[in-house]
Amino acid sequence: MIFTIAAKELRALFNAPLAWVVLAVLQVILAWIFLVSLDRYIALQPQLVQYPNPPGVTEFIVAPMFGSGAVVLLMLVPLLSMRLIAEERRNQTLTLLISAPVSMTEIVIGKFLGLALFLFAVVALMAVMALSLIAGGKIDFGLLAANVIGLTLLGGAFAAIGLYISSLTANPVIAAVATLASLLVLWLVNMGAPDPGSVLHLISLIKHYESFAKGVIDTGDLAYYVLLIALFLLLAARRLDRDRLAS
Amino acid sequence: MPPELIVGLPGTFATPGFSSALHPDPEPVSPPVLVARALSRDFGLRHAVREVSLTLARGEVLGLLGPNGAGKTTTMQMITGNLAPTAGEIQICGIDLLDHPTRAKARIGYLPETPPLYRDLTVDEFLRLAARLHRVPKARVVAAVAQAQRRCGLTDMSARRIGALSKGYQQRVGIAQAIVHEPDLVVLDEPTVGLDPNQIREIRTLIRELADDHAVILSTHILPEVETVCDRVQILHQGQVVYTDNIAALKQYRGGHALTIALRRPPGVEDLKGLPGVRNVETLSAERFRLFHEADTDPAEALVRRSVERDWGLVELTPVETTLEEVFVHLTQSDSAELPAP
Numbered sequence: 001m002i003f004t005i006a007a008k009e010l011r012a013l014f015n016a017p018l019a020w021v022v023l024a025v026l027q028v029i030l031a032w033i034f035l036v037s038l039d040r041y042i043a044l045q046p047q048l049v050q051y052p053n054p055p056g057v058t059e060f061i062v063a064p065m066f067g068s069g070a071v072v073l074l075m076l077v078p079l080l081s082m083r084l085i086a087e088e089r090r091n092q093t094l095t096l097l098i099s100a101p102v103s104m105t106e107i108v109i110g111k112f113l114g115l116a117l118f119l120f121a122v123v124a125l126m127a128v129m130a131l132s133l134i135a136g137g138k139i140d141f142g143l144l145a146a147n148v149i150g151l152t153l154l155g156g157a158f159a160a161i162g163l164y165i166s167s168l169t170a171n172p173v174i175a176a177v178a179t180l181a182s183l184l185v186l187w188l189v190n191m192g193a194p195d196p197g198s199v200l201h202l203i204s205l206i207k208h209y210e211s212f213a214k215g216v217i218d219t220g221d222l223a224y225y226v227l228l229i230a231l232f233l234l235l236a237a238r239r240l241d242r243d244r245l246a247s
Numbered sequence: 248m249p250p251e252l253i254v255g256l257p258g259t260f261a262t263p264g265f266s267s268a269l270h271p272d273p274e275p276v277s278p279p280v281l282v283a284r285a286l287s288r289d290f291g292l293r294h295a296v297r298e299v300s301l302t303l304a305r306g307e308v309l310g311l312l313g314p315n316g317a318g319k320t321t322t323m324q325m326i327t328g329n330l331a332p333t334a335g336e337i338q339i340c341g342i343d344l345l346d347h348p349t350r351a352k353a354r355i356g357y358l359p360e361t362p363p364l365y366r367d368l369t370v371d372e373f374l375r376l377a378a379r380l381h382r383v384p385k386a387r388v389v390a391a392v393a394q395a396q397r398r399c400g401l402t403d404m405s406a407r408r409i410g411a412l413s414k415g416y417q418q419r420v421g422i423a424q425a426i427v428h429e430p431d432l433v434v435l436d437e438p439t440v441g442l443d444p445n446q447i448r449e450i451r452t453l454i455r456e457l458a459d460d461h462a463v464i465l466s467t468h469i470l471p472e473v474e475t476v477c478d479r480v481q482i483l484h485q486g487q488v489v490y491t492d493n494i495a496a497l498k499q500y501r502g503g504h505a506l507t508i509a510l511r512r513p514p515g516v517e518d519l520k521g522l523p524g525v526r527n528v529e530t531l532s533a534e535r536f537r538l539f540h541e542a543d544t545d546p547a548e549a550l551v552r553r554s555v556e557r558d559w560g561l562v563e564l565t566p567v568e569t570t571l572e573e574v575f576v577h578l579t580q581s582d583s584a585e586l587p588a589p
Binding site for chain 2: 001004005008011012015016091092093094095096097098099100101102103244245
């Protein structure tokens with residue numbers, strides 16, 4: 001049942017031109033970043049070999065590309081997540097799902113999975129771009145895998161927050177703006193906290209991504225994203241249930 | 248269905264507060280498709296629905312009748328699990344909707360006031376999605392969709408995008424969506440609103456056909472609609488059931504007891520009053536009159552004969568249709584006399 005809803009969301013994404021535009025624009029931006037860093041790597045390569053332990057091509061090109069990908073996702077996810085519930089509420093199509101023998105949790109997880117699968121496709125396309133480096137040298141698969149996992153989790157966290165905010169309103173535009181603002185706040189929240197032990201680092205979206213970018217899969221960071229996703233999905237399911245109960 | 252079949256149905260309770268009297272009823276062999284007991288729903292301080300009880304068996308069409316804001320939609324939303332009742336209980340085929348929502352919902356098909364249609368999907372895609380959502384097994388989806396399309400006259404439209412369909416066809420897609428999983432209970436909220444007369448007739452025919460193997464509840468504020476499609480009617484007014492009975496009894500209320508006539512060369516009012524069965528005459532204009540008559544005598548025939556004999560020049564003769572509002576007034580006023588006491 002969850003997959004029926006996920007498939008419906010994916011189909012809805014690809015039925016509208018937005019998803020295609022997003023994919024195309026994203027590929028252009030990331031390909032440009034990829035090309036520029038490749039260029040710089042080739043220019044710097046003669047100097048790099050003089051170092052005792054020079055950074056590899058993956059570290060030099062792929063990690064920064066995934067870092068830029070994270071910023072681009074931050075701006076794109078609100079556009080994709082805004083319609084998940086808000087638009088259904090506005091068009092009064094949510095009734096179809098609520099009248100069906102499906103629990104609110106299944107609805108929310110299905111919708112989340114639909115968007116997460118789309119975001120995973122974005123990440124996968126980036127991975128394919130990185131894999132093209134095999135043609136000219138060796139790449140660090142471990143580092144690439146950590147980046148893929150990290151960016152997927154980060155995208156998932158964006159999607160879960162976007163889904164929850166979309167469940168609060170019947171206006172997709174408001175959902176998009178509020179999601180973007182919330183993501184930015186959660187992204188930048190640790191900027192003013194120089195103390196490395198500050199609780200602000202603990203809740204910052206980007207702080208937990210840094211270890212993945214370095215190739216480290218830290219269970220703490222993994223748990224942060226999984227818990228964040230679970231929390232917002234739960235909140236969204238409760239919000240939908242409240243529609244039924246509210247007076 | 249002839250009225251005598253309906254009157255004796257088990258568990259047909261009429262008024263709020265009647266539910267306690269249900270207890271001594273013998274258990275029916277298979278539970279009725281829908282039993283709703285003393286449903287209430289408050290929105291803040293406003294009581295949208297108060298103590299509404301409904302029972303419905305397979306093969307019946309129940310009309311929920313009432314003016315806008317009477318609580319029809321709220322009642323339907325509660326029956327379909329879209330809204331939690333403040334008090335009361337709902338059973339679908341013996342399954343408690345509030346305790347086992349998914350099992351109960353699998354037996355319900357619901358067309359809300361605004362059909363929940365994904366306009367970007369084709370009719371086929373949408374109905375397949377609806378079938379899957381209602382847990383129709385994968386192997387049966389294609390057959391179920393084809394059958395729903397056939398019943399709703401959508402077969403030729405199956406490849407069209409829903410957004411490009413006319414309002415009437417969209418309404419049919421909405422109904423198809425509600426029946427694609429062969430539910431025991433079909434709930435239709437104002438299924439004919441906004442349609443042209445031809446479409447209305449087609450949809451009504453379809454609803455009658457549905458009643459062959461489903462139980463159907465439909466809501467409307469149009470009195471004649473209930474008469475053409477429903478077996479039984481419950482009238483809601485300000486959130487309460489003010490009337491429960493079969494259609495024949497409603498027709499009596501609605502029968503008018505008045506005629507509007509226009510005469511080119513009208514006689515005196517006294518002459519009109521002298522017609523058999525006429526109780527009173529109201530002068531609407533120089534040529535138009537309203538004749539009030541007894542319920543069991545219709546003076547129309549006598550009037551026409553006399554008009555010809557005395558050359559009154561009869562040009563209009565219309566039975567006055569009682570409006571819903573008038574039925575309400577009648578019902579609420581005669582409350583104690585004609586309804587079983589709670």
